[in-house]
Amino acid sequence: MKVAKPSGTALPCTPGLAGRLESGNPRPFPIVGIGASAGGLEAFRQLLGALPADTGMAFVLVQHLDPNHESILAELLSTTTRMEVFEVKGDVRVEPNRVYVIPPSKGLILVDGVLNLVPRAPAGPPHMPIDSFLRTLAEVQGNRAIGVILSGMGSDGTLGLQAIKAEGGIAFAQDPASAKNDDMPRSAIAAGSVDFILPPESIASELMRLRQHPYIAIGESDRAATTARAAAKKEGNDDDEGLARILGLVRASVGMDFSAYKKTTLRRRVARRMAVTRVETLHEYAQQLETNAGEATALYEDCLISVTQFFRDPEVFQALSEAVLPLLLKDPASDAPVRIWVPGCATGEEVYSIAMCLLERSAELS
Secondary structure, three states: OEEOOOOOOOOOOOOOHHHHHHOOOOOOOOEEEEEEOOOHHHHHHHHHHOOOOOOOOEEEEEEOOOOOOOOOHHHHHHOOOOOEEEEOOOOEEOOOOEEEEOOOOEEEEEEOOEEEEEEOOOOOOOOOHHHHHHHHHHHHHHHHEEEEEOOOOOOOOHHHHHHHHHOOOEEEEEOHHHOOOOHHHHHHHHOOOOOEEEOHHHHHHHHHHHOOOHHHHOOOHHHHHHHHHHHHHHHOOOHHHHHHHHHHHHHHHHOEEOOOOOHHHHHHHHHHHHHHOOOOOHHHHHHHHHHOHHHHHHHHHHHOOOOOOOOOOHHHHHHHHHHHHHHHHOOOOOOOOOOOOOOOOOOOHHHHHHHHHHHHHHHHHO
């Protein structure tokens, strides 16, 4: 039997989350980031047209636009939805029941509930505005971040959805069969980043259901971890007993023992899966696990989801480069190798970050 070690660095909350919670962030309503490229206008219209005027959510639309031409996207969409539609002209605080549209010549990020325009690089790597925005959305909103990838070419949005899912948010992709260009939805689906695969109108319906679910509607992001506990009280059961039952079912199904794993992480992940599977009590969720082996696998994968990026903790990498590596590289014997072991690195960003620091410092000291 595989045994999960107590959770350490690969938690669904980034190190900055505690500070965000203390300062009253993220905002007390969901923000939905929607990305599209080729064929996106029709998909935007279908999704927004199926939403009511009062959603209790904010919607930020990020599309690949020609930087050399003015955009009339906001104007076109204003005839489709009953919500107010704005092209972002400068820093603007996000409010519910509004639609915000990226301008053609800028990037867009979210900082403490405020949309900020950022310069678009004139050349270099491919322009990935959807990934950039969704990553900041995940960082600021935590479990109330919702990402949607619609019709488009390429793979922009895949990494952004991964970040949202890692932070406990919910990820959607347009059903490729309904997309004019299915590259972007298929990329996100293939990466395992998606919770729901639906046509745009059905995405709208699912968003309206989710806004009522305790996992999304609850007041503060860290209280989302108590959704399972609240459900247990509703049933008159002890939440620890309910969690133990669920862990037992996972162990029996996939052979993974999570009993030593961090309980707050487990409760948060169970609560997220309850939202995705459309149940609100631990008893109902346990029944899902008993009758659906695939759900046990989904919870198992959620609990082990990797939270990583290049140079994820800048202060740590600075200390490594300035204080640790010089000692390792000081007057080494000509034939003595420097070996660095990086445990538990699922996707490689941490390994490559350390390797870059090592090569740069080695070049400086040689």
